[in-house]
Amino acid sequence: MTRRSSLALALSLVALGQPLAAQQPVDWAKLKEETTQVLADYIRVNTTNPPGNELDAAMFLKRICDREGIENQVLDTVAFRARHGANFYARLRGDGSKKAIALVHHMDVVPAAPAFWSVDPFAGTIKDGYLYGRGSIDMKDQGIAHLMAMIAIKRSGLPLTRDIVFIGNADEELNSSGGLEFVKSHADLLKDVEFLMTEGADNQVDASGKVAWYSVGVAEKRTFWQKLSVKGTPSHGSRPTKLNPVPKLVAALDRIAKWETPLHVTPGVDKYFRDISVTYAGDQRRWLSNVKVAVKNARAREWITSNVYWNSILRNSISLTALQGSNKTNVIPPEATAELDIRLLPDTDVPTFLAELKKVAGDTAVHFETLLQPKTPLESPIDTDLFRAIERAARERDPGVMVTTPMLTAATDRPTYRRLGIVTYGFDPFKVPPAESQRGMHGNDERISLENLGFGVRFLYDVLRYAQ
Template sequence: MLNWPAVHREALDIFVRYLQIDTSNPPGNEKPAARFLGALCEAEGIETEYIETAPNREILVARLRGDGSKRPLMLCNHTDVVPVEAQYWDMPAFEGIVQDGKVYGRGAVDMKGCGVMQLIAFLLLKRQGVKLKRDIVFCAVPDEEAGSDWGMVWLCEHRPDVVDVEFELSEGGGGTTRFGREEAKLFSVATNEKDICWLRLTAVGRPGHGSVPHAENSAVYLVQALNRLIDWERGLTFTPDTEAYITRLAEAGLMPTLSDRAAVEERVKNSPELLAMFINTLNLTMLDAGIKANVIPAKSEAVIDCRLLPGQSKADWMDRVRERIADDRISVELYSPDQGEPARVDWDTELFRTINAVVKEAMEDAIVVPGMTIGGTDNRFLRELGIPAYGFIPCLLSPEERRGFHGNNEFLTIENLNMGCELMYEIVRRMVV
């Protein structure tokens, strides 16, 4: 029997210290995080490797060996975090402050907390001397928040031996305490994700003095184009994954059935997170125009964050954006790296069934559904290799915790950290024995 109170204390200590390592990306500098996690593995006598992909950026690969009767399981997490606008936080973002049952810090939910859950499962199986049928690969990678070129992309290209696994678990899905206005213990296992398609819009006009009426202002051209995009009404697109998602929610009484398509669409349109699963999203995230208050800008630029549904082409989407803008004075070009289109993997697998069984045994009223990540994760690179790479953080995040993804005052409750450690351990244990 495991002494879970002692494990919980250990996990909290590791979590706090991990959050104190500033791995904001850019610039990244994730090596100290890799070494921190690696030292905990080394202290247990675990086979550990550090792979440098760029100066001060390392991948940690630790491995527990199985008997080879089953192929390996990878537990993957990223060590980098998005930057902080410190003036909008109520406390320092890199001190791992524990307050009122919550642990605050950049990376608490995205995704250092999940990394600790994976690490605890990994360490416990080593300490227990469990006879493994599979290798367990604990992998902590840099650069996920900036496209993964120095993390998972590098690993897939240069070390295919590390990613030669049967299954992988990372971020992208998990539990939530609410669905719309209803309370629910809803767990989504992400088996697919949208494609990242950031676009740069550039308008070129004629510069001039700010005091003179002017009809060729590049900033005005750009604003007009952006308004057309913001007002763009687009219909919903249903995919096999989202239909399976709706079907399971309907079985649990949380959604109308697909036979009542109008009612389903009404519910979808009233929930931003749900809506994102059914449309190509478009959000204005960056603006750049002007050099001085009294100079009309010759060039104005904007970046829009688009996320495309599976099976949609970046080139086709860019053509649709150009048609919507309908202004030859605005150029549209791809701003994000073109890393191909995400591949779909099956959700009817041993790993999905294990997650479903463990969660429902822990919470009889839990609902487990296959889902789609509306953001981008490292899973997409493994899915391209045909690996069922699932996004799953095994805890119940409140709406306030969910707002911490790239938001201010990011936190994870201690209750969720404890739950995540216990569920992750049991899922991994069942997969490897």
């Protein structure tokens, strides 16, 4: 076939909704083996944050991309000199007829306490069908799945309409400075990027590895921390006085604690409840299938909000956490303070919410200080080529399986990229049972099964293929 006619054939296949075919078949068993070895080597590059040392990780990724003939750059070594840090960027070029897809991971990991591990957390030990090590599920595993899927695409000669951009960021675990620096200094490298995938979604898997549903994280809550303080006049506790700031603060906090913020259903959350409703029966099934209506019904509302996760994704939430008055029983302090961990829904107007909160506190003696400003709202659209590609690849593996959109109540680097208008998803190609992620993520004996590594890299390859 001439180049021209093969291009014409490829285009007509795309028009028919047929995935593009690779010119060389992929040896999946070999790729699984290689993915395991590369991840073991990556875990051995100790990027415990602090300090991070992500320059070592970036150089590791660079050596692999150089060997594979994939263009790449180690970036921001000057900005991150103090932490021996860097960001990493690589790009596999397509024909440019569609916009690019970026695969983003953070190269740093949280500290590990070797005394609590059964193996050295940085040795990349393979044992009983698992690869152990800090970062093996958060999130060097995803980084290497991104890298090896990209490499497999290049080696197999799969025609690409969209470039694949690979990014490794520094410092996600402490200050998110890697993502922020990348977006600030290298927006030009992202200007043709339409879609981005990174952490922020967990597939629902039982202990036997059976999938209840796959997740695409389209939304996350916005962290908005407040410090409340009341000033008073210090004096001796033996003589009660109205100038004691503690009772004033306590009264305001009591009003805030009793405040039931309105329930509000955002698009991704609406879809999530509708999707999972089929796994329930009777009234519960009916309620979840239309949560907007259900939250107006007292019985339904009580049942739904008794689930702490569901409650959090349906409203702006406030947790009273830090509290400080006097440090001596007999001393009335000059000041009393409290801190609120507030998590806002993506579409909440921040000044309006703050004005409401002050009204609820109900005392002008209470001073509000913002400790953490909310990031850019993250609520990505669902009706996209990439979402459909994930659904297709998921259903090929598990016929009829749900692909749903739970909201993350915690925070990731996604809003930083969303700010540029990029459709940003949380997507994890692995099937990690909850017991594994609860023990291992930021905990001890973090590990991933070798079977999962083979599964994930092939899943991601297919997602990228179907998104062309």
